[in-house]
């Protein structure tokens with residue numbers, strides 16, 4: 001059976017890499033890897049780490065390109081590859097433009113190519129938050145034929161939308177598989193900055209489109225107040241390369257004492273840093289899933305989350321993007337370490353590191369039917 005995997009951004013690569021390598025090890029599949037390269041440097045970091053050499057690279061990234069440009073370039077590029085390779089199944093992941101376009105390009109073939117959606121069924125139930133990801137995953141789910149839902153809740157979301165229950169498999173999230181593999185390598189790596197004794201490190205990541213402008217600006221102002229009021233706090237902010245993001249952060253946080261604006265970190269360095277931090281401020285999707293395994297709380301810089309399991313288990317708290325709210329949530333944990341420790345759950349609701357095996361079993365079940 002020939003499986004063609006399509007991905008294009010850092011988070012998709014992190015969560016697809018363990019699956020690609022797992023499927024390649026079996027005798028059942030011939031695996032081809034297509035990257036749209038919607039991201040470039042951030043994608044290449046992951047490919048190198050997991051030793052994946054793509055069979056096709058559409059190399060579509062251009063600085064600050066629009067969603068339309070990404071969609072059109074990826075759709076055209078994928079058509080040619082699908083017609084040449086004629087795979088038995090395509091696998092896409094998550095909720096990016098590459099995800100949606102990968103599913104659409106496969107659907108457009110005649111006969112349509114069956115598509116498996118890894119990380120299916122996540123819903124915030126708000127098309128504008130996160131934007132455009134909620135639309136991407138809803139559209140992808142309805143174009144796909146087989147759904148790998150990470151949790152029971154995501155399975156229920158799919159069923160409620162009329163997806164055939166026979167085609168939904170609860171598998172856990174492959175991010176836990178990735179984390180477990182890379183964590184072993186990341187132990188004892190040096191940190192990208194010097195720390196003092198008794199210092200607390202806060203990691204920040206923020207990049208989402210709905211955060212551009214006032215929300216990101218307000219969070220930066222809150223960070224400024226945090227480092228000014230808490231002299232034992234060091235902030236590390238691996239900032240997204242998007243100029244639209246950096247142009248907002250730079251005037252507020254450049255050259256501020258104990259604030260490090262650093263280039264996106266290699267996944268193993270990032271995990272190492274996360275594991276040593278006191279808590280995180282983030283609008284990321286994947287970080288909400290990694291937090292429980294790494295036992296590091298996240299104050300989520302968003303209005304809503306499609307990962308309510310992270311809130312229910314305690315590891316994530318919805319802080320929003322209002323300056324006072326973010327400052328108060330952070331101050332609460334900094335002033336009372338007990339509150340921070342209470343957020344850490346016993347286990348990770350997103351899986352146990354065996355998602356790749358569950359996905360492989362599901363593909364075989366689907367195929368035999």
Ligand code: UD1
Nearest residue numbers: 009038039040041042043062063064065096097133241242
């Ligand atoms: C994309 C995804 C988002 C995902 C995020 C992960 C869409 C619409 N958005 O958002 O769902 O959460 O990736 O990080 O699919 N850039 C570089 N180098 C890189 C990557 C990006 O310079 O390696 C810059 C470019 O100027 C690019 C811009 O960042 O145009 C934005 O990249 P894009 O893929 O459009 O959106 P992200 O915000 O990264």
Ligand code: UDP
Nearest residue numbers: 011014238264265266267270284285286287
């Ligand atoms: N990450 C990384 N280096 C960094 C910041 C994040 O490797 O400097 C990882 C992080 O551990 C997580 C993923 O990138 O697995 C999240 O990516 P991002 O926030 O860009 O996308 P999202 O998950 O929000 O779609």
